[in-house]
């Protein structure tokens with residue numbers, strides 16, 4: 001039906017590009033029947049592409065929304081600069097603000113949604129561009145408050161804190177992009193990250209270990225991706241020169257940059273004034289719901305929901321996620 005999830009190359013959306021602050025961004029554009037009630041921008045995470053929002057796009061169009069879904073910097077049809085600066089949360093926020101204004105003008109507003117690393121971006125963007133954001137939501141990612149002191153992740157983990165982020169020490173290093181090159185390795189990597197297991201039920205990714213590279217070739221297909229969907233991800237990543245993961249992994253190399261850019265925000269209490277929604281995933285091992293326990297003091301109007309799904313909640317609990325977003329738009333945003 002009209003709200004079935006997008007398929008690879010789906011003609012219900014247009015595929016466009018735009019020059020944004022010196023980079024080429026590629027994005028899907030879904031126009032609703034008749035006059036758009038609002039414009040919503042959806043921001044994906046790692047290792048994903050705009051297609052990760054395939055279960056939400058047709059549904060949001062059916063609410064009368066114009067839906068804009070970029071491949072984020074480093075991904076798919078979007079440029080992948082080699083240096084780290086363009087991947088800071090503030091730089092990415094400035095890119096998205098410019099993309100949004102192409103649709104709503106200098107004084108217009110958007111609804112903004114993010115998943116995973118996209119969730120980290122959407123919680124910072126309104127702090128830099130408050131007038132632009134009519135409502136903001138995140139799936140899985142809690143609000144990370146700006147800090148006044150920098151603690152390297154390695155030191156934090158050595159204290160036994162945030163051990164669910166230990167895989168990020170591997171991702172920010174050279175190993176992952178060195179080991180995952182070419183279509184076959186990319187295929188194994190997506191199968192691994194999207195919950196694929198070996199024939200004796202072993203995963204090849206664990207948040208407290210990272211990717212177990214020697215297990216990659218014995219993984220069975222992930223139940224979360226069809227063969228066609230998996231091939232679409234592989235082709236999109238293979239469009240970048242090896243190491244294809246360098247751009248995507250640069251998002252893990254921005255912690256110090258983000259801290260420096262956050263400094264002015266950390267001087268005063270940060271409160272987001274616009275309607276906000278957090279949807280947590282009960283089985284997300286990297287971003288468990290309890291990470292959101294101290295969020296409320298940073299929001300004037302926060303709605304919190306949870307779904308019984310893994311990190312890949314957008315597809316695994318698509319209808320429930322859509323119902324929560326739709327209900328929040330109707331009751332809090334409109």
Ligand SMILES: O=C(NCCCc1ccccc1)N[C@H]1CC[C@H](OCc2c(F)cccc2F)CC1
Pocket residue numbers: 045046047116117118120121141144168193194195205207258284285286287311
């Ligand atoms: O690494 C991520 N996703 C890949 C793993 C996906 C997966 C999980 C579980 C099973 C299979 C696959 N996501 C990041 C998203 C940003 C999060 O940091 C938010 C943040 C800031 F941005 C700034 C300050 C503090 C702070 F916490 C950290 C996890």
